[in-house]
Amino acid sequence: PQKTRVTVVGSGNWGSVAAKLIASNTLRLSSFHDEVRMWVFEETLPSGEKLTDAINRNNENVKYLPGIKLGKNVVADPDLENAVNGANMLVFVTPHQFMEGICRRLVGKVKADVEAISLIKGMEVKMEGPCMISTLISDQLGINCCVLMGANIANEIAVEKFSEATVGYREKKEIAQKWVQLFSTSYFIVTPVQDVEGVELCGTLKNVVAIAAGFVDGLEMGNNTKAAIMRIGLREMKAFSKMLFSSVKDTTFFESCGVADLITTCLGGRNRKVAEAFARSEGKRSFDELEAEMLQGQKLQGVSTAKEVYEVLSHRGWLDFFPLFATVHEICIGTLPPTAIVEHSERTPKM
Numbered sequence: 574p575q576k577t578r579v580t581v582v583g584s585g586n587w588g589s590v591a592a593k594l595i596a597s598n599t600l601r602l603s604s605f606h607d608e609v610r611m612w613v614f615e616e617t618l619p620s621g622e623k624l625t626d627a628i629n630r631n632n633e634n635v636k637y638l639p640g641i642k643l644g645k646n647v648v649a650d651p652d653l654e655n656a657v658n659g660a661n662m663l664v665f666v667t668p669h670q671f672m673e674g675i676c677r678r679l680v681g682k683v684k685a686d687v688e689a690i691s692l693i694k695g696m697e698v699k700m701e702g703p704c705m706i707s708t709l710i711s712d713q714l715g716i717n718c719c720v721l722m723g724a725n726i727a728n729e730i731a732v733e734k735f736s737e738a739t740v741g742y743r744e745k746k747e748i749a750q751k752w753v754q755l756f757s758t759s760y761f762i763v764t765p766v767q768d769v770e771g772v773e774l775c776g777t778l779k780n781v782v783a784i785a786a787g788f789v790d791g792l793e794m795g796n797n798t799k800a801a802i803m804r805i806g807l808r809e810m811k812a813f814s815k816m817l818f819s820s821v822k823d824t825t826f827f828e829s830c831g832v833a834d835l836i837t838t839c840l841g842g843r844n845r846k847v848a849e850a851f852a853r854s855e856g857k858r859s860f861d862e863l864e865a866e867m868l869q870g871q872k873l874q875g876v877s878t879a880k881e882v883y884e885v886l887s888h889r890g891w892l893d894f895f896p897l898f899a900t901v902h903e904i905c906i907g908t909l910p911p912t913a914i915v916e917h918s919e920r921t922p923k924m
């Protein structure tokens with residue numbers, strides 16, 4: 574039988590770690606082709622070398638994951654069409670704002686029976702309403718798309734510290750099992766759950782709560798306040814997910830993609846870190862400025878997700894039900910001060 578070919582679309586911080594995990598398994602498992610292709614959004618390094626050439630020369634993503642060998646069977650490719658050509662399994666892992674453009678470029682370029690998975694935390698809001706990234710991929714390319722989310726700070730998994738993740742799937746359990754096989758290692762434990770919307774919404778919405786947690790840190794309000802904000806945030810995550818999709822299961826919030834990702838992101842994530850600096854700057858710095866300065870090319874998802882969630886809430890008349898989500902957006906755009914995170918979130922939602 575033909576060996577399965579895997580391509581990773583994306584090569585940022587998490588994209589590079591995902592390629593490393595997968596490459597260790599394609600070498601080990603005889604049903605997979607050894608080579609893992611990784612699409613790189615090309616850029617020129619300060620040395621003048623192209624990022625793709627540097628990755629292929631050093632076997633290391635010197636910009637987004639310095640110091641980590643990806644595996645010699647990872648091949649970086651700056652040509653999107655060429656990277657996906659012939660692939661049987663596609664792993665999407667870019668910042669969510671770039672996915673519409675990427676999908677447009679991929680129409681007609683992927684195998685009709687290719688299986689996809691999205692590791693992307695975020696959503697799009699269209700005229701018709703909210704659209705999850707896995708749905709965007711499925712609809713635009715006419716393919717099946719699972720999701721993988723979890724408490725997964727990329728730099729920790731890169732150095733092989735133990736963590737867990739959740740694969741969300743729609744119907745085909747056997748496909749979910751194949752993704753579990755492709756990602757699992759001794760230090761990365763993956764569990765399949767039949768609730769693609771619930772898993773993806775957990776991963777997406779926790780970034781908004783992480784911004785709120787960062788504000789609390791910036792205001793030096795302490796651990797109890799931060800825990801309260803996380804609890805209120807989790808309650809809003811669950812309510813929002815279920816109001817959008819009645820199929821979302823309560824148990825999903827207890828998987829790695831739910832409460833565990835919420836905890837790790839509110840303790841150690843980039844959204845938290847930049848939101849802390851925003852609150853400390855007392856209105857003098859914007860999120861865009863701080864992101865560019867503090868993350869050096871890596872991207873925040875929480876600020877744009879808060880805006881997208883706010884659009885859904887206002888369009889559906891749900892703003893009063895979600896004081897924390899709404900307040901995070903209003904703080905991000907400067908209409909409320911960071912202190913509003915506590916004053917507003919503690920209001921009992923008018924459910």
Ligand code: NAD
Binds near residue numbers: 872
């Ligand atoms: P990142 O934050 O490192 O983003 C940088 C990437 O974006 C680089 O590969 C860069 O080349 C690319 N990029 C910049 N401009 C682009 C453009 N115009 N078109 C296409 N690509 C462009 O990326 P990441 O950490 O791999 O995150 C990808 C997704 O994974 C996000 O949704 C994120 O929430 C999620 N995620 C990240 C982590 C983490 O710890 N980093 C963990 C779990 C999930």
Ligand code: 13P
Binds near residue numbers: 724725780783834
């Ligand atoms: P940040 O993007 O806030 O770093 O969160 C990473 C993440 O999703 C961990 O699971």
